[in-house]
Amino acid sequence: MAASRTALALLLFAPLAFFAAFFLAPMAVVAISSVTTDGDTLTFAHYARILLDEYHWDVLWVTFRIALMTTLICMLVGFPLAWYLVRIVRWRTWRRICVILVIVPLFTSNIVRSFGWMVLLGRTGLVNQALMTLGLTERPIRFLGTETGILIGLVYILVPFVVLAVGNALATIDNSYEEASADLGVGPARTFWFVTLPLCLPGAVSGAIIVFALAVSAYVTPALLSGGQITVFSMLIFQQYSSVFDFHYGAALSITLLVLTLVLVGIAGRIGDAGRRAA
Amino acid sequence: MIARLLIRIVALAALAYLVLPLVVITGTSLTQTSYLAFPPDGLTLKWFGVLLDDPSYVSAFVTSTLLALAATAVSVVLAVPASLALARYAFAGRALVSSLFLSPLVLPYVVLGAALLQFGSAIGMARSFEALLVGHVVIVMPFVLRSVLPLLTPEQRALEEASMDLGANPVTTFFLVVLPQIRGGIVSGGLLAFISSWINVELSIFNTTATLNTIPVKMFNYVQYTIDPTIAAVSAITIVAAALVIILLDLLMGLDMLSERHRS
Numbered sequence: 405m406a407a408s409r410t411a412l413a414l415l416l417f418a419p420l421a422f423f424a425a426f427f428l429a430p431m432a433v434v435a436i437s438s439v440t441t442d443g444d445t446l447t448f449a450h451y452a453r454i455l456l457d458e459y460h461w462d463v464l465w466v467t468f469r470i471a472l473m474t475t476l477i478c479m480l481v482g483f484p485l486a487w488y489l490v491r492i493v494r495w496r497t498w499r500r501i502c503v504i505l506v507i508v509p510l511f512t513s514n515i516v517r518s519f520g521w522m523v524l525l526g527r528t529g530l531v532n533q534a535l536m537t538l539g540l541t542e543r544p545i546r547f548l549g550t551e552t553g554i555l556i557g558l559v560y561i562l563v564p565f566v567v568l569a570v571g572n573a574l575a576t577i578d579n580s581y582e583e584a585s586a587d588l589g590v591g592p593a594r595t596f597w598f599v600t601l602p603l604c605l606p607g608a609v610s611g612a613i614i615v616f617a618l619a620v621s622a623y624v625t626p627a628l629l630s631g632g633q634i635t636v637f638s639m640l641i642f643q644q645y646s647s648v649f650d651f652h653y654g655a656a657l658s659i660t661l662l663v664l665t666l667v668l669v670g671i672a673g674r675i676g677d678a679g680r681r682a683a
Numbered sequence: 684m685i686a687r688l689l690i691r692i693v694a695l696a697a698l699a700y701l702v703l704p705l706v707v708i709t710g711t712s713l714t715q716t717s718y719l720a721f722p723p724d725g726l727t728l729k730w731f732g733v734l735l736d737d738p739s740y741v742s743a744f745v746t747s748t749l750l751a752l753a754a755t756a757v758s759v760v761l762a763v764p765a766s767l768a769l770a771r772y773a774f775a776g777r778a779l780v781s782s783l784f785l786s787p788l789v790l791p792y793v794v795l796g797a798a799l800l801q802f803g804s805a806i807g808m809a810r811s812f813e814a815l816l817v818g819h820v821v822i823v824m825p826f827v828l829r830s831v832l833p834l835l836t837p838e839q840r841a842l843e844e845a846s847m848d849l850g851a852n853p854v855t856t857f858f859l860v861v862l863p864q865i866r867g868g869i870v871s872g873g874l875l876a877f878i879s880s881w882i883n884v885e886l887s888i889f890n891t892t893a894t895l896n897t898i899p900v901k902m903f904n905y906v907q908y909t910i911d912p913t914i915a916a917v918s919a920i921t922i923v924a925a926a927l928v929i930i931l932l933d934l935l936m937g938l939d940m941l942s943e944r945h946r947s
Contacts, residue, residue, distance in 0.1 A: 415768035419761040426817035430802035488694030511925035513882035516918040520704025621791030
């Protein structure tokens with residue numbers, strides 16, 4: 405017993421020490437400075453400032469609205485793609501190619517992907533050219549610097565997460581439930597609504613919450629596609645640390661975003677667990 | 684039947700949406716014009732030459748590569764013992780330790796980057812290669828941990844015990860028995876770790892300087908003011924690299940994760 409304790413301590417010492425020094429300690433520094441002043445007195449003024457300032461409510465509202473729309477569109481685009489890959493494609497090689505196409509963007513920097521959309525969505529970009537050729541618009545539509553532009557970019561970045569989450573849920577559904585439903589004379593549409601959808605809902609919902617959390621904390625994509633016209637929450641944090649140099653206030657903003665994200669991820673984890681138990 | 688057709692159309696449109704920006708960037712990097720043109724106006728590799736002639740790009744490439752390699756190496760060295768501890772021992776606080784190591788996966792990188800800048804300023808480490816490295820190790824270690832843990836099964840354990848019963852000491856057993864068994868997890872987790880470090884902007888941006896810069900951060904700062912084919916050329920290099928790594932991962936462990944597992 406003593407020997408195994410020593411072994412455990414030996415194994416865990418380095419990783420725990422590293423995480424304590426370079427993860428927990430920095431986070432503790434932020435947490436502490438969010439409730440102190442330069443003179444090290446305790447204060448909640450920084451949080452009060454976030455809550456009382458109307459500008460922050462506007463930024464929070466914009467951030468949430470964008471994240472919510474991103475999540476909805478991601479589901480609408482990602483669900484059919486996941487369904488197609490799991491249920492419709494029968495040729496293994498094609499599915500393999502498709503999975504690679506879904507993952508390559510995940511392995512490419514946010515900056516590269518957002519830059520791609522900066523090029524595509526510009527006044528003379530491919531999207532406007534196509535829209536004008538098709539006669540859908542007479543003059544180029546302004547995408548950059550609008551919420552629509554940010555949405556297109558964020559959905560692009562986050563849709564692979566939905567495809568993987570929903571795809572995994574669909575792939576692990578035991579098809580005997582659906583067969584039983586069909587054997588009992590239920591049509592395909594009703595079987596989908598009352599059998600398949602509820603079975604893959606936990607996977608889909610936890611995927612959606614992850615997407616929402618990532619959209620709320622996104623920085624690079626909104627920064628590039630907003631063209632300085634729209635501010636989201638993570639930009640406020642970056643401003644405090646890079647140009648305003650108010651570390652206390654930046655810390656309070658950071659902790660707010662952190663708590664928000666952890667709560668969302670916690671909910672997603674609960675739903676995922678419940679789904680696994682039910683399955 | 685109509686529903687099936689609709690799903691097919693939406694799915695293929697979604698695939699096109701996923702591929703389009705990557706194709707456009709790679710295409711524009713080959714244009715002969717000095718502005719971005721797609722389809723490219725004439726074909727040339729001169730923008731890649733411009734990159735190679737620019738010392739600031741070369742040094743950013745070197746920094747990014749060294750950073751990603753070092754972060755991957757350190758995270759493997761930390762993750763392997765951590766996963767052995769988590770797989771082998773039932774101890775008080777095991778769940779807590781496991782969530783501590785995995786939590787960087789869900790943490791907003793902006794928050795961690797800000798924390799490391801603030802912490803680094805306090806201990807005199809801010810805006811240095813070391814500050815970048817420790818942050819990258821924290822965010823990439825979960826990838827290695829997640830790939831190695833599932834390989835530490837009871838069957839694997841049995842072989843390890845056999846080795847010890849036959850008189851091998853723990854160190855010999857680790858290198859001759861355990862390591863070969865978990866090598867696949869280390870390689871695939873290590874590749875994920877390398878890529879995540881290589882593409883990171885949000886964490887690095889707080890601790891980079893004009894002279895100590897990574898490729899993604901340099902691109903981020905550049906794109907906000909200028910858009911020209913050199914940036915498309917850097918992007919194209921990273922896209923091709925990502926595609927190669929994924930094809931490698933696919934060959935190593937098979938990425939056919941979306942095939943149905945319960946069809947009777």
